[in-house]
Amino acid sequence: MKTKLLTAIVVLAMAAVASADILVPNGDFSAGQGTWINDGAAVITYAAIGGNPGGYADMDSTGGNWGVLVIDATLAQLGGVTIGSTQSFTFDMFGVAGGELAGMKVEAWDAGAMISNFTGDTKFNATTGWLTYTTPDIVVPAGTTFFKFVPLSVDSGHVGFDNVGIVSVIPEPATMGLFALAGGLLMFVRRFRS
Numbered sequence: 001m002k003t004k005l006l007t008a009i010v011v012l013a014m015a016a017v018a019s020a021d022i023l024v025p026n027g028d029f030s031a032g033q034g035t036w037i038n039d040g041a042a043v044i045t046y047a048a049i050g051g052n053p054g055g056y057a058d059m060d061s062t063g064g065n066w067g068v069l070v071i072d073a074t075l076a077q078l079g080g081v082t083i084g085s086t087q088s089f090t091f092d093m094f095g096v097a098g099g100e101l102a103g104m105k106v107e108a109w110d111a112g113a114m115i116s117n118f119t120g121d122t123k124f125n126a127t128t129g130w131l132t133y134t135t136p137d138i139v140v141p142a143g144t145t146f147f148k149f150v151p152l153s154v155d156s157g158h159v160g161f162d163n164v165g166i167v168s169v170i171p172e173p174a175t176m177g178l179f180a181l182a183g184g185l186l187m188f189v190r191r192f193r194s
């Protein structure tokens with residue numbers, strides 16, 4: 001009984017850590033192209049259905065053309081992301097054939113100057129069904145006022161993108177305390193059982 005209660009507390013604390021994704025403006029392509037810019041040589045169309053769900057961007061790089069989509073999102077548009085906080089970036093992708101190497105790059109900017117592109121292009125082999133991908137964690141650099149989100153395709157593939165945004169990976173301090181408490185309880189339960 002006691003173990004069940006502790007487990008319930010741990011699960012509750014874990015759930016509090018997971019935060020909802022915050023999409024870039026029209027990151028779900030519900031408005032079609034919106035303010036997305038085709039900055040490469042691929043053929044990019046905006047389907048109204050077949051996304052994850054609803055609309056999505058279809059990037060056809062067949063023939064070897066680089067596919068590059070770009071949109072800007074201010075810190076406010078991303079739910080008030082703060083300088084120095086840890087974030088990761090997320091997007092959904094599928095491959096028409098499967099196996100296409102495609103992904104996303106994110107850049108931190110202030111006015112006309114790029115501050116960082118972090119680890120550069122983050123690429124995955126697409127699957128024939130929609131999957132959610134997450135790029136490595138980054139710390140928001142000083143001076144950042146907006147991010148450029150750049151879904152891209154590099155290998156003559158044909159992929160779809162949907163739900164482009166961020167995932168906050170560092171919980172609020174209050175949640176952090178709860179998480180530490182949960183971790184402590186979990187260790188206690190394990191020790192108690194062994």
Ligand SMILES: [Ca+2]
Pocket residue numbers: 028029030051052053054055056162163
């Ligand atoms: Ca969508």
